[in-house]
Amino acid sequence: MLLFPEDPQECFEFSAEAFNLAERLQTPVFVISDLDIGMNDWVTDKFEWDDEQKYDRGKVLKAEDLDQMDNFGRYLDVDDDGICYRTYPGTHPEKGAFFTRGTSHDEYARYTENGDINEQTLTRLVKKFRTASELVPNPIINLSEKQGSSGVIFYGSTSAAMYEAKDILNENNIEVDLMRIRSFPFNLDVWEFIENHDLIYVIEQNRDSQMRTLIMAEGGISAEKLRSLVWFNGDPIQAKFIAKKIYERESQQTLIT
């Protein structure tokens, strides 16, 4: 799982959320910061903590739960969401122990070389990723007034430059629809936005358009639809650069700022 905060304030929020997701989904969660967020001074909204929010400790069985069960299987998908119940070591004298293997295993964590069972295990993980996509933070979508505008996808510390670029573009009569991706696996809102646009700029601060590749691979989206717009000289991305590139492509003219 990946979370993409846009600034230090969201780093704070997402780091707390990462613990909830990691325990719920029983998988590591990466909070993708970058050099700009990590090393430069930022002005952000105040860090806030809602005392009402509860930690999500996920599906963990206690001794009392085990006592009432006669069939504990570490990888049994009893809730049909791909996430199975686990136990901590030392919970119960007779029940709940299992071996976390580096090999193929059945629903009871026993070693197996049975291909059908292995397929079932791997298919369950697909279900788990689908569940994950419903739990991770939604993208932030900003639609323009104009029907048929091109879309823009961006994430992380590109935000501030992107919003400024949008203003420059608007002043020059170019409308764009924005989507800030905040997590992976991508959820339905991400796919809907992509579905609803004919042309989308994917703005990234890496040489290889990594997010664009991920979108193409995960969603089977055609390369022509996703236009790569990358900045990788090592400095934080600039609004002028984004505005200029989009303007030139949208209006077929050069933008002089």
Added chain:
Amino acid sequence: MSYFKPINKHPNLEKNKLGLTRRDYEGGVSTLCAGCGHDSISACIIEACFRLNIEAYKVAKLSGIGCSSKAPAYFLNASHGFNSVHGRMPSIATGANCANEDLLYLGVSGDGDSASIGIGQFIHAIRRQVNMVYFVENNGTYGLTKGQFSATNDLESKNKYGEDNLFPPIDLTSMAIQLGASYVARSFSGDRDQLVPLIMGAIQHKGFALLDIISPCVTFNNHDSSTKSYDYIRNHNEAMGKTDFVPLGEEIKTNYDDGSSVEVKLHDGSRLSLEKTDHNFDPTDAGNSLELIREKNKEGKIITGLLYVDNKCKPLTEIMDLPDKPLNTLEQDELCPGSEVLEEINKGLS
């Protein structure tokens, strides 16, 4: 493959204080090669846990990757087990140790797993004094991947295919002593009488206990030019005085004459009684231990026995002053400082 053994209890099997037999401490049927040293070590772990009346569900078995790292599947079926990524067992052990220090952590690794890919992790687990028993089932080779040289293989020891080894070995026991390991022993998988008490002592010890156990790989490193073969070890093993494990409250019943043994008290009050030999050796003096290992290496001997013990060390959780209650049982109200504390931090930033 793993197979499960049918449990048919023999009425005459000896029982320990928990009413359990040795069979209750077994695991799945081993799939290692017949004669592999690793299986003998598993048998000694079972024996030590049986004799110490260990409750299996309070044990966590951790390992990396290798034939040795497969071994935890073959003992203590009733314990949780975790097969980590190659060389990464020490991190898992460190984390688990902090999450719940009340469990007994048995880490099983190989010379490849610990002395090559995982050496950085190995070093830091020692340096941090993680309270665990760390077994290196040392065969001088990468058994699982079919016999490449490992970093503990001796310079003069060729591989099965007759190739020369170009690099000198890492001595894990000296390294561990230098890094602050508080219980360091070397043994041989074929010497059950020596190994079982050493494991029992390591289990009762609080702090990082390293057991570097020469454990021949019959398939890839048991040939004439190997220095980790059964024959070679039998001919070059220089066992230190016998070690006896004396549980808390029991009288010492060793056979040595008065004054011929050294006693080391362990954290829980149990004791190790070491037979004195002409080595004139004090196992609580690190300098002494390092000297002895170096000297014996030079003579071409493999010194086995308890090499070093520091029974006053503080384990990781004490160094970090963690609460008595296991961290994995703390609830939100005990963990979360809440909005008021955050407000103070925010004020400090403006």
